[in-house]
Amino acid sequence: MTDPIIEDEASARARRGRNLVLALGLVAFVILIFVVTLIRMGAHVLDRSI
C-alpha cells in the first residue's frame, strides 16, 4: 500500500486559490456567453413568428 500524499499548508492554500480563480473565470465566461447571446439575438427573438 502506498502512503497517502500529505499536502502542506502552503500547497493547500495555493490549490484553493487556483480553484477559486478557475471557478470565478468559468462563471464569468458563462455569464458573458449569456449576455452576448441576448445582445446578438435580442431583436430577432422578439420578431420571430409564433
Add this chain to the structure above:
Amino acid sequence: MTPAVTSAAPARWQDFAQLLKPRVMSLVVFTALTGLVCARAPVNPILAAVAILCIAVGAGASGALNMWYDSDIDALMRRTRGRPVPAGRVQGADALALGVVLSLFSVMLMGMALNWLAASLLAFTIVFYAVVYTMWLKRSTAQNIVIGGLAGALPPVIGWAAAAGAAPLNAWLLCAIIFIWTPPHFWALSLYTSDDYAKAGVPMMPNVAGAASTRRQILVYSLLLAPLAVAPAFTGLGGGAYLAVSALGGAVFVLLAWRVFRSRAGDAPDDRMDGLYDVKVQAAAARNLFAFSILYLAVLFATLLVEHVAGLAPLRVFA
C-alpha cells in the same frame, strides 16, 4: 531519460496570471481600443468590451505559449529567469494547455460575438507570435523582432475590424506605425542587454551585425517612423492635437536615435546587475531611447483616442 521536474514552490494563481504577460497585454489592449474607437462604427458597448477582452486574452494566450516554448532560453537571461516556468513554479505542459485553451476561447468568442474577420485576424496574430516568431524567427535570424513585430502591430487592426467588420487603410496605417516603431524600440534595449541574448543563443542584431550597425539601423528606422507617425493627421484619422504631438514626439525620437547613433552603446560588455534601466554611462543614450519609445507610442495612441472620444474633427487636408 528526462528527469522529472519538481516545483520550487506550489503554483499560485498569480503565477498563471504572470504567464499572460500582463504588461504586454496592457499595451495591446490600449492600441486595440484605439483602433476600435477610431473605426467610428456603431457597435454595442458591451460587445465592444467583449472584443477588447478577446484581444487581451488572445495576447495573454500568445504570452503563455511563448513562455512554454522559450523556458530553456528564459532560464539563461537575467530579465526572464524569474518567469514561472524557468523558475519551476509552473510546469511547461500547464503553460501550453493554458495558452491553447485561451487561444481557442478568445478566437471563438470574437467570431460569435463580433465577426469572423476580427476572429481570423486574432487567430493569425496568435499563430504568428507563437509559431512564426517564437518557434522559428527568434532563434534563427537577427531580423526576428522586425518580422515578428507584426504580431504586436496587429491589435489596432483587430479592434477596428471588430467594430466595423472591415480593415481599411487607416487601420493598417496604425499597424504600420507600431511595426516600424518595434525595431528601434527593441534594438535600443538589446544594445545594453545583448550579453544576455548571446548567452541564450538568441541572434539579436548587436550580436550578429555588431553594435555600430545596430545603432545605424536604429537611426534609419527612426527616420522612417517620424514621418509615418505624422501621416494619420493627413488621412482623416488624426486632428490638430495629433499633428502637434506626433511632429514633436517624432523630432525627439529622431534626436534620441541620433544620440544613440553617435554613442558607443553596446560596444563594451554589459555588466549590469538586474535593473532594466540601470546601465553604464555609455549605454545611457540607448536606455533613454528605449524609455522614450514607450512613452512616444503611448502618447500617440492616447491622443488619437482622446480626439475621437471628444469628437474633435480630424484634419481634412487630402481627405
